[in-house]
Amino acid sequence: MFAQAATAHAPTAPFRGHQRLAEARPAPASFSPDQPHQIAFFEANEEVYAQGERANALYQVEFGAVRLYRLLSDGRRQISAFHVAGEVFGFEADGHHHFFAEAVGPAGIRVFRQPANEGNWRQTLDAALGALVRAQEHLLVIGRQNAAERVAAFLLDMMERQDNAREVQLPMSRTDIGDYLGLTIETVSRTFSKFKSKGLVRLANTRTVEVVDEAALRAMCA
Amino acid sequence: MFAQAATAHAPTAPFRGHQRLAEARPAPASFSPDQPHQIAFFEANEEVYAQGERANALYQVEFGAVRLYRLLSDGRRQISAFHVAGEVFGFEADGHHHFFAEAVGPAGIRVFRQPANEGNWRQTLDAALGALVRAQEHLLVIGRQNAAERVAAFLLDMMERQDNAREVQLPMSRTDIGDYLGLTIETVSRTFSKFKSKGLVRLANTRTVEVVDEAALRAMCA
DNA sequence: CGTTCAATTGAGGAGAGTCAATGAAGGTGG
């Protein structure tokens, strides 16, 4: 059918119950509502929550990464966001989750079982607005940029989230990147190769990208 | 350059000051913070606010429609959302607008100059979360659906916002639709024509679509 | 009735997708 491809995905078999819960440490400064909470450990590809599930908590990544995604009935998948350490996700509207959330690799996630209230609404709102801006900016990338521009934007975004280190770690697979950028795994791979041959990046290994010519990458996504 | 096309756009010349302000009527139930506010009238393509501007208000569409968009340096445009009567927009993060907002046609917009506070945070948060879900769902459409599926999804969305009337009014141009769906104006037009020849819709005029076979349209976007 | 701008339609090409084969990496068990 052509139709923007995307690897077919069945939602991962539920692992719920496998996760071990740990006693809570003090929450990081970025998000610390006044409530009891705990850290859950997830293994790679384990589901955090499913689309349609009742939503009754917010989540903050402690370590590792999480992908939020949605599926079409034929298995096409769109990852709407990755979340890394410190970031908050799990917002819902009308009391239900509209997306799936899975750990990309092994991950620790702090769970806040208490919804937005008088005491924490400002933090919740700020986090939600940040997510909104990110989603809308991603729309521009997916809707109007070509493959090279998308990959460049992705690399720069990942770099920024890792304190602008030249060595960028990619916690996710090529398939994940493709499903995030609205491309196929092959196109992502070819684009990486082209960047490499142009001397824009070096690939230490599949999951490690050294950004050689940051300026050139920035110029690409205008 | 190919690159997902999109008609080149310069932000419309600022019309600020042209708008006439009217005394406020009671706000509709959907959003009514306890504060003084007023209704501003905008003519077609008039700017409501610009990217980068300091944000100090929320807006609710009274009549007409508004487009939110972002530009690439070469003029490619991505409309991230349309807003019609009753809907709230103008959220910001870090105190600045990250998008342009323009009236699609003549529009009336209620302006709430007071930011989120203890009294209205719930409404603000709900509106923001609704926008977030919409944006993320739109990512799936743009990232993973083909032209026909995108247009079908768009028509159904517009229909739903107009109380599911079979006669759907499109306040925006083909160019706007293209820039919203990540397509060119030609592809949008061709897709409409194909729908028409298949008997899925009838086009009373350019801006009026009669949905004949809703089921078929729904089946398209799975 | 001419002007103007938006929308439609056509012809052709380019970018990304599909299908398929090869290569590299990691885990398991003999």
Add this chain to the structure above:
DNA sequence: CCACCTTCATTGACTCTCCTCAATTGAACG
């Protein structure tokens, strides 16, 4: 420790959708 297997990534050949360029039609307005 190595052979085997599985999974992921890369690369190539070919196809197809949608974009580009261009001409035509249609609608609105003075």
